[in-house]
Amino acid sequence: MAGIYIHIPFCTQRCSYCDFYREISSDNKKIDAFVQVLIHEIKLRKDELNGESIQTIYFGGGTASVLNSNQFRLIFDILHQYFTICSDAEITLEANPDDLTNAYLDSLSPLPINRLSIGIQTFNDKHLRELNRRHNAAQAYDAVVNARKYGFKNISIDLIYALPGQNINDWEQQLDAALQLQVEHISAYGLTYEEGTALWHHRNEGRVRETDDETSIIMFNRLRAKMKENGYEAYEISNYAKPGFRSTHNSAYWKFIPYLGFGPSAHSFDGKSRQWNVSSVQQYIKQIRNHQSFFEKEILSEQDFYNDYIMIALRTSEGIDTNYLHERFGQELLDYCMQNAASHLATKDLIMSGHCLSLSNTGIHIANIIIMNLMKV
Ligand code: SF4
Missing domain, CATH: 1.10.10 (Arc Repressor Mutant, subunit A)
Known part of the structure; x- marks a missing residue:
């Protein structure tokens, strides 16, 4: 058994707290060119899993929902051509809420994606603006409602707590809003101020106030208590699932199951070594097109x-x-x-x-x- 991770390195807006590798672009031609190179990488590395069958596929980012259905179809065609994908494979798409319109979900419906991980973060519009997220609270609710309408039975949402100026009452309201949606899985992270991000500068300039440790701990305790009361298992510090809905893909990382990571900055693990692709989209495209090495590798002791x-x-x-x-x-x-x-x-x-x-x-x-x-x- 093995997994596949596909990194889509594009976002259309820069969230103020984010230090992940991504390019700010919505240029479809650029994304098309990237997909062609990604397909080339998949072909180049088709034998690396030695015929292991694929139990999970995860499209992450960046913003994986910048891809349109034709681009996904090309990727699935090549994956099916070169890998044995289990009939019950968990296939996750990480999506921004405002991308999950009826039209987009309709276009995805012929594809085998069966799990959505939606980056809601908070239902508070003021906080969403501070985080420079693209969506608003109404779009966050609609994303889940629309996804249900199109048959998604396995939905995860991401939340962030300890936002600037957030009090415990507001966090409780966010949890209640999330619980009302009755999703199968919730990931919740405390906000961190990563060096160099806009939010880090705002804090240093005194424009936003960081939540103190005591309040963060209370928020975390409320999170765990509410998850438990509502039937979610706390199977990992930041991850909560209804019975039977743990993320198979993430659990596989934790069990040292081999996985192949495609796309810029994606990591791979073959049971003995770790490998990571070059982070820059331009370098990734150039090096693959020129048949140059595009990754680094270390043998694990x-x-x-x-x-x-x-x-x-x-x-x-x-x-x-x-x-x-x-x-x-x-x-x-x-x-x-x-x-x-x-x-x-x-x-x-x-x-x-x-x-x-x-x-x-x-x-x-x-x-x-x-x-x-x-x-x-
Ligand atoms: S959508 Fe995700 S990856 Fe893109 S800037 Fe925002 S947090 Fe970062």
Whole structure:
């Protein structure tokens, strides 16, 4: 089993908090040219998964919903030609709410996309403007309603909390609005001020005020409580799913299942090494067209695998499986992990349940510190 990630590096507007790699463009000719090169990359790398069948395909970005149905069709044709895609594969499209019009969804309906991940972020129009998002609250609601109308039974929405000047009451209202939509999956992240972004400058100039840690923690606790009350499992620190609706694609990353990443800045993993494509669209197009190398690669050491496992597993509800740790990495690394976990077990920030070591309700707030302590440097 394996996954495919396809990075669509275009956005039509720059969100004020975003430091992801993307180009600001809505030029369809430019996107057409990119799709042709992407198809070429898929052909070049068709044998890298050694015939493993594809369980998940994820179109992310950037804004994957800048692609039109013809461009998607070309990509699916080539994927079907070179890979065995499982009949029940999870095929996700990351979409901006204002792209999910009836006309667009209608054009997508012959395609095999069966999951939408909609970047709503908040239903508060003032905050949406501050974040320089393209959509407004009404478009956010309509996106989900329209998607249901066109038969989507697996919808995820993204939310951001700790927005500038946001109070707990506003965050509760956002959660209630999200819950009313009865989507199958919710991802919720605390806002971070990434260096160089517009929002980072606004904060430094005193134009917006960062939410204090205490309020952020209360917001996170409300989020978890509301998700639980409404039947969502907190299967990862930032991800909540109705039973049976965990993201198979993301869970595969967490289980070290191989995946191929196509497009600029996309990462791949083959079970032994990590590979990442050049970040610039121009370089990506030029290097592939000129038959030049367009990626870098590193072979992972046992220590890299151990650190990746600690970093990923501790963020999940299952936590670190110490039996797996022993089986995969041996007694020495298991001892290392347990010795470093001892102080966190004593303070009850970590819990040992059977053979699994996981974060407690207090530990979750210092997850990064605990992860750093358990990693081997
Ligand atoms: S749509 Fe997403 S990738 Fe594009 S600028 Fe906004 S946050 Fe960044």
